[in-house]
Amino acid sequence: MRQIMAAAIILQCILSLGFFLACVCVNAAGKPNGLTMELIHVDSPASPLYPGNISYEEEIQRLIDRSIARAQHLHYTLASLGNNNMSQTIINPLDIRPRLEFHPYGSYLVQVGIGTFDATFPARSFNTYYLYTDTGSILTWVLCEDCLKPGNQCFQTKEPPFPNSKSKSYVALCCNQNPFCKIGQCTGPYCSQHDEYMGGTVVNSILSAENFNFLSSSGQPLMIPGVVFGCAYDTRKISFGRLEEFKVAGILGLGYAPISFPLQQSYQTGKVFSMCLTRQREIQTYLRFGKDVPTPPGGLRVTKLVFFKDIPYYYVNLLDISVHGQKLLIDPNVFAVRNQGTSGGCLMDNGSSFTFLIRPAFNAVVQFLEMYFMRFPRLFKGGRPLRLPFELCYKWMTPLPPLPTLTFHFENADLVINPEDLFIKVNAEQQGNYLLCLAFIPDDARTILGSVHQSNYLFIYDLNQKLLKFAPEDCSKNS
Numbered sequence: 001m002r003q004i005m006a007a008a009i010i011l012q013c014i015l016s017l018g019f020f021l022a023c024v025c026v027n028a029a030g031k032p033n034g035l036t037m038e039l040i041h042v043d044s045p046a047s048p049l050y051p052g053n054i055s056y057e058e059e060i061q062r063l064i065d066r067s068i069a070r071a072q073h074l075h076y077t078l079a080s081l082g083n084n085n086m087s088q089t090i091i092n093p094l095d096i097r098p099r100l101e102f103h104p105y106g107s108y109l110v111q112v113g114i115g116t117f118d119a120t121f122p123a124r125s126f127n128t129y130y131l132y133t134d135t136g137s138i139l140t141w142v143l144c145e146d147c148l149k150p151g152n153q154c155f156q157t158k159e160p161p162f163p164n165s166k167s168k169s170y171v172a173l174c175c176n177q178n179p180f181c182k183i184g185q186c187t188g189p190y191c192s193q194h195d196e197y198m199g200g201t202v203v204n205s206i207l208s209a210e211n212f213n214f215l216s217s218s219g220q221p222l223m224i225p226g227v228v229f230g231c232a233y234d235t236r237k238i239s240f241g242r243l244e245e246f247k248v249a250g251i252l253g254l255g256y257a258p259i260s261f262p263l264q265q266s267y268q269t270g271k272v273f274s275m276c277l278t279r280q281r282e283i284q285t286y287l288r289f290g291k292d293v294p295t296p297p298g299g300l301r302v303t304k305l306v307f308f309k310d311i312p313y314y315y316v317n318l319l320d321i322s323v324h325g326q327k328l329l330i331d332p333n334v335f336a337v338r339n340q341g342t343s344g345g346c347l348m349d350n351g352s353s354f355t356f357l358i359r360p361a362f363n364a365v366v367q368f369l370e371m372y373f374m375r376f377p378r379l380f381k382g383g384r385p386l387r388l389p390f391e392l393c394y395k396w397m398t399p400l401p402p403l404p405t406l407t408f409h410f411e412n413a414d415l416v417i418n419p420e421d422l423f424i425k426v427n428a429e430q431q432g433n434y435l436l437c438l439a440f441i442p443d444d445a446r447t448i449l450g451s452v453h454q455s456n457y458l459f460i461y462d463l464n465q466k467l468l469k470f471a472p473e474d475c476s477k478n479s
Helices: 002-014 019-027 056-082 359-373
Strands: 034-041 108-114 127-134 141-143 190-196 202-215 221-236 250-253 272-276 285-290 301-308 311-316 318-323 346-348 355-358 379-381 393-396 406-410 413-417 423-427 434-438 440-443 447-449 457-462 467-472
Touching: 034 202, 056 311, 056 423, 056 440, 056 447, 301 413, 318 359, 355 359, 359 379, 359 434, 359 440, 413 467
Parallel strands: 127 250, 141 221, 346 447, 355 440
Antiparallel strands: 034 108, 034 285, 108 127, 108 202, 141 250, 190 202, 202 221, 272 285, 272 457, 301 311, 301 467, 311 346, 318 406, 355 447, 379 393, 393 434, 406 413, 423 434, 457 467
16 A cells, blocks of 8 residues: 555656645545544643642743743744844843743644554554644644664654654655645655754654544544654754653644645645633643634624734734723834734734733733722732742732733734733742732733633634634633
């Protein structure tokens, strides 16, 4: 079977069609199907990275460390796009850096079956791997066995790298003949991908086509043939390790580019996907595509997604912020995108837990809250949170006064952040005391809307119409 597929690929390369292009043409006439994946928070009991029965304080610290690592990664990536000659430094250093070793790629995992192997029932005919979902990555990639060859490097994984040479359905794509292969981007006869990240991290992969299997709602695996992915054969300065226990093998790319999973598999996804996130890590949520994306009965709020050349991130036009129903009248230039998307702006990111708010807007929010809380004598401003980067904190005497909401005013749509997500209770430096802190982190480069402040909303990314649609949702109800 593998020899037949290889021969077909060679013929298609000669005809300058490419394997995946031919697959799309065959399926394009059909009605798009749906697809649902379990979305696993890295700290949930269902996660292979579950940290166990950690304290509330330890959980918050992990979210903070992961968020800062993610923000540094985004800043570096965007700065490198704006300046090809930049040095290997973090462009927008944050005051507090992660104390622990955290990856910068995401906070949620999916489980994927890859390949076709001989297996006796009831064993599966594919190998199963955990991948980080990343709305900021365009390429789905998995560590492959060629990283074991002399001169190449692997990152540590609990399971052996994907044995692509043994899979009956694996095919490496021909150089310069596939629509996803850029001119001159070759390793020998095959199309290759070279990605560089913050701190000198490098991932080299061969673009390949392979069968991917996802657990369907019936409990049976749903096989999608011909998924184009990167078979990583050489990785430098990368680790999903120590606290991640080496159980992750790669990334599911959900960013905006033709090669990303939602766009390349348009027959299955309809170029639409949704997420419904929650702060309660024990609650199971889902990543849905195509016809599986739900339609809330109460309607949707809609704003434009803004895209820039060679930038995979999902930007939205943020116009102003309200607190307690009062607009702060922030200069719209504060939120403006500059330098073709490489600085400024507001982007949606499920890889960061906490929200990073550009400094002038952060200062305006803090100034309003300081005035708002002055009317409550049981609140006392001051105190420093233990090892956390929150800048506005209060001591309090019970009962707590009513806390305000905050609204992000996007173009034609409002996102309301409830008090329980806007504020967070944390340990003070003085042992035994607690603080109530604004759960935003100031940033000098841009605004990044993290998953904590996307909680209990259904977000639908409609890449056909370039729209972000959202509505309040109880994400515990199979959304």
